[in-house]
Amino acid sequence: MERESMDFDVVIVGAGPAGLAAACRLMQIANDTEQPLSVCVVEKGADVGSHILSGALLETSALDELFSDWKNMDVPLDSAVTHDEFHWLSADSAKTIPHKLVPKSMNNDGNYMVSAGNLCRWLAQQAEALGAEIYPGFAAKELLIDEQLNTVTGVLIGDMGRDKNGTKKDTFVAGMELRAKYTILAEGCRGHLGKQLIKHYHLDNGKSPQHYGIGFKEVWRIPAEQHQAGKVIHTGGWPLTEAAGGGFVYHMDNQLVAVGLIVDLNYRNPHLSPFDEFQRYKTHPLLAGLLQGGERIAYGARAISKGGFNSLPKMSFPGGLLIGCDAGTLNFAKIKGIHTAMKSGMLAAETLAEAFIKGVEAGKDLDCFATRMEQSWLHDELHSARNFGPALHRFGTVLGGMFNYIEQNWFGGNFPLTLRDDRADYRSLGKAADFAKIDYPAPDGKLTFDRLSSIYLCNISHEENQPCHLLLRDQQIPISSNLPLFDEPAQRYCPAGVYEIVTTADNSKFVINAQNCIHCKTCDIKDPAQNIRWITPEGGSGPNYSGM
Structure with a gap:
C-alpha cells in the first residue's frame, strides 16, 4: 500500500513518564546547544495520560534533575507523605510492623502522592513548550526495519477505519510511516513493539525472564472524619494466601483515597482470580472501616514489570533505545517506577543528543548508552534491589521478606550474593486438578463489585467493528488444551471480563469480548500456552483514565 510518511530526528513511542522525560531532556539540550532537532511523541491513548495507571508515590530524584525549579512550576502532586505504616494482615486483624523491621527501601519520607496520568499531562505541556510534537490517538502498530541493514528506521501508525474482517470502511484512513534517525520505545510494561524488538535482536540473552505482577487500583471519596491527608499504608499477607504481593492505601487530597492490590503473576493455582482477591481485600476490617x-x-x-536488574535487556539496538517499563526499570524494592522510568528517558536523551552533536551516522547501535547507564544512580539503585523479587519468589513472603530486610538494612543492598528466578511466570501455573477451587463471595455493590460495573468506571472506548487486537496463535488451544488442563484461566486472570467460555449442549466456545479490554496485558503474560498475543487496536481505543 502506498503510504504517506513524515521524517523526524527522533520518534518516541509512548507518552508515559519515560517517553515524555526523554522528549523534555532532548529539547532542553537542543535548545541549549542550538542543535536543530525534530522530536515526535506518539501515544495510543485518546489523550496523554488516558492509559496511564499507577499507585502512585513519586520519588522526586529524576524530576529534581529534569526541572530543578519544579516546585514553582505547578506540578500536579496531590500531597506530601506525612505518615507511613506497614501492616501484616490476617483474615480479621492487622499487625503493625515497626519501621525498624521494614526494609529501608520502602521508606516514603520526602515522597509525594501523585496521579501518574496528571503528571504525564504536565510533562507533555513542558515537552511541547520546549518544542517537541506530541500526537495522542495514534497507535504505533509496527516497527519499520531496513532489512538490508537490520536497522529500525521508525514506526508505522495503524490504519483507522477497518471492519472486524479487515475490510476498509467508509471512514478508512491509511496509517502513516513515521521515519526517524532514531526511535525510542517507551510503551510501558509489556509493550508489544518492545516485545518484538527484544526477540528480534536477542536483547535478553543471558538475562532472567521478565517477571510481572498485576496491579489493581480504585479511587474512593470517603467521609472527612475517615480521611487523613498524607497517610500511606502498605500491607502484606491476607488475602494473598496463594500468591505473593501486597496492598496499599494512599490518603490523597480532597477526601480521596487510592486503594490497590498487586498480585504477582507467578502464582500456581489456576483457579485464582486476581480481580476477586482485590475485591476481597477491601472487606478486611482495616479497609472496610475506612471505605x-x-x-x-x-x-x-495494569501489569507491572518487576524483574528488575536481573531481567533488564540490552537497552540499545540498531536505530534506537528501549526505556522505562518497556525495558523493566521499575524498582520493586521500592514499589516505584516513575522516577526510574524518567531517569532512563533522560539518559536516553543525553545519549542521542551527544550522537547528533558528534554527527554519528543515523541507525547505529548506540551501545554507549550502557556505559552512561552504568555510571548513573539508576544502575546503582536497580542493582541494590536485584535480589528483592527473587528472594520473595524463592523463599516465600515471610522468609523472603526477612532476607530483604537484612540485605536492605544491614548491607545497603550490597549483599555478596545474587539470586535469580529463571522460570517465566506463565510456566509456574499448575494443573487445575491439583488445586482446590476458590470460593469467592458475591459482590455486595457497596465495598465489592463485579467486573462489568468496574470497567464501566474505566470509560472504555472501543469501536466494536474493528479487527480484534487479541490474537490467538492457535484457535483450538483454549478449548482443546487450556480448558481441560487449567480450566481456561483467562476467565479469571483477566480483570475486565474479556475472555469467557460459553458452553452449550453441543460444545464449548472460547469468546473474546475485545471491547472490554483495558490494555493491562495480563493475558499476553500469563496464558500458559503463550497463545494470546496483544497488539494495539485503533488509536484512541481503550480506557480513558482520569486522575489515575
Whole structure:
C-alpha cells in the first residue's frame, strides 16, 4: 500500500513518564546547544495520560534533575507523605510492623502522592513548550526495519477505519510511516513493539525472564472524619494466601483515597482470580472501616514489570533505545517506577543528543548508552534491589521478606550474593486438578463489585467493528488444551471480563469480548500456552483514565 510518511530526528513511542522525560531532556539540550532537532511523541491513548495507571508515590530524584525549579512550576502532586505504616494482615486483624523491621527501601519520607496520568499531562505541556510534537490517538502498530541493514528506521501508525474482517470502511484512513534517525520505545510494561524488538535482536540473552505482577487500583471519596491527608499504608499477607504481593492505601487530597492490590503473576493455582482477591481485600476490617460510607469513583488495572536488574535487556539496538517499563526499570524494592522510568528517558536523551552533536551516522547501535547507564544512580539503585523479587519468589513472603530486610538494612543492598528466578511466570501455573477451587463471595455493590460495573468506571472506548487486537496463535488451544488442563484461566486472570467460555449442549466456545479490554496485558503474560498475543487496536481505543 502506498503510504504517506513524515521524517523526524527522533520518534518516541509512548507518552508515559519515560517517553515524555526523554522528549523534555532532548529539547532542553537542543535548545541549549542550538542543535536543530525534530522530536515526535506518539501515544495510543485518546489523550496523554488516558492509559496511564499507577499507585502512585513519586520519588522526586529524576524530576529534581529534569526541572530543578519544579516546585514553582505547578506540578500536579496531590500531597506530601506525612505518615507511613506497614501492616501484616490476617483474615480479621492487622499487625503493625515497626519501621525498624521494614526494609529501608520502602521508606516514603520526602515522597509525594501523585496521579501518574496528571503528571504525564504536565510533562507533555513542558515537552511541547520546549518544542517537541506530541500526537495522542495514534497507535504505533509496527516497527519499520531496513532489512538490508537490520536497522529500525521508525514506526508505522495503524490504519483507522477497518471492519472486524479487515475490510476498509467508509471512514478508512491509511496509517502513516513515521521515519526517524532514531526511535525510542517507551510503551510501558509489556509493550508489544518492545516485545518484538527484544526477540528480534536477542536483547535478553543471558538475562532472567521478565517477571510481572498485576496491579489493581480504585479511587474512593470517603467521609472527612475517615480521611487523613498524607497517610500511606502498605500491607502484606491476607488475602494473598496463594500468591505473593501486597496492598496499599494512599490518603490523597480532597477526601480521596487510592486503594490497590498487586498480585504477582507467578502464582500456581489456576483457579485464582486476581480481580476477586482485590475485591476481597477491601472487606478486611482495616479497609472496610475506612471505605464505609464512601463512593468508588474510578477503577483500573495494569501489569507491572518487576524483574528488575536481573531481567533488564540490552537497552540499545540498531536505530534506537528501549526505556522505562518497556525495558523493566521499575524498582520493586521500592514499589516505584516513575522516577526510574524518567531517569532512563533522560539518559536516553543525553545519549542521542551527544550522537547528533558528534554527527554519528543515523541507525547505529548506540551501545554507549550502557556505559552512561552504568555510571548513573539508576544502575546503582536497580542493582541494590536485584535480589528483592527473587528472594520473595524463592523463599516465600515471610522468609523472603526477612532476607530483604537484612540485605536492605544491614548491607545497603550490597549483599555478596545474587539470586535469580529463571522460570517465566506463565510456566509456574499448575494443573487445575491439583488445586482446590476458590470460593469467592458475591459482590455486595457497596465495598465489592463485579467486573462489568468496574470497567464501566474505566470509560472504555472501543469501536466494536474493528479487527480484534487479541490474537490467538492457535484457535483450538483454549478449548482443546487450556480448558481441560487449567480450566481456561483467562476467565479469571483477566480483570475486565474479556475472555469467557460459553458452553452449550453441543460444545464449548472460547469468546473474546475485545471491547472490554483495558490494555493491562495480563493475558499476553500469563496464558500458559503463550497463545494470546496483544497488539494495539485503533488509536484512541481503550480506557480513558482520569486522575489515575
